[in-house]
Amino acid sequence: MSEATTGKYVETTVAGETVRAFVPNPLPPKLTKEDLASLQEPIGAAETALERLRSAGEMIPSMDWFVYSFVRKEALLTSEIEGTQATLADVMSYEQTGQSGSSDIADVEEVTNYVRAANYAFEQLSSEKGLPVSSRLLDECHHRLMQGVRGKNKQPGEIRRSQVWVGGTRPGNAVFVPPPWDHVRDLLGVLETYIHTDDDLQPLLRIAAAHAQFETIHPYLDGNGRIGRLLIALLLAHWQILDAPLLYLSVYLKEHQSEYYDQLGSIRKSGTWADWFHFFLEGTIEVATLATATASALNRQVNDDRKIVISAESVTVSTIQLFEALPKHPVISMPLVTRILSRSKPTASKAIDLLIKQGILTEIGDRKRDRIYKYDKYLQILE
């Protein structure tokens, strides 16, 4: 396919330099009969893998376990694609105490911001008066993502008012120059209409297409990758494929980061939508299968450990209650434990000590005060 069929180039001037910015054609993408035929098998496989993941979620006592952990896992990985480095335990401990352990505090803050943005968005989608999938909703997410040290100069919650570029040191030598800023609002409006209009294309392909289109529009100064990947999770819910954010697709996109970027570029250059769809479906199958296995492993670990806890001679009611809370709070501190148990500090402390003795909890670091503990075997399955 020629350039003319994927969009058009518009000349724009940035810092005295004239560059060609790309304005994509609206969705849906153009696919041949052969393209569509070749996609049927992987679509079927991806749907099955997602169905398995959904039922794995239903088999456990509390879906919250997985949602809590999987959202943080996705947060970590999607931020890693952007370049931040943190551990899951440090993110969870930061949420408890405001301390980041050995990870850089700005990194941990960014990961936590993503969690806040994702939680906010899913609340909106599931509440009757909440926002639907829309640029408004994404702006609100962006606002939450861009809080704190690194984000504050990135126009949180606002569509950009200047030219951006991807790769390279200036627009003139960039890998990709997204649309001029004054095209962005219209392009997003058209994308939003596409999302809310019926279409013959299978929802999984529509999701992959919407993500690529969003990245090509590149509406924000920064955070486009993370908001665009959040959009994938939101659309899975919007089209009722997966209600809860259980698919941490970023694990795959991180692992194949250069191919991921190349695919996005190649859609623009050569209209290779079908290749991108194959790549996306393969990732969906791989991660849904992995997440299902992770879910079973977590479930098994909790069941095994439960046996250990309840068969201990010195076990107390509070100990069992604390243990049952661990899957949802795999990193805990004294204030959280007293809150979970609604009991005094000595009772909480006794419960923690018992779980330490049984090898279920371990202390993070060696702080004298405000100690933090983790359910390490559980976290290890997630990392």
Ligand SMILES: Nc1ncnc2c1ncn2[C@@H]1O[C@H](COP(=O)(O)OP(=O)(O)O)[C@@H](O)[C@H]1O
């Ligand atoms: N050639 C490309 N064409 C379109 N989008 C791209 C291309 N290469 C990378 N991207 C997208 O741009 C994102 C990076 O943009 P950025 O605004 O820095 O987002 P974030 O800060 O969340 O990483 C990548 O994660 C990817 O999704």
Ligand SMILES: [Mg+2]
């Ligand atoms: Mg960035």
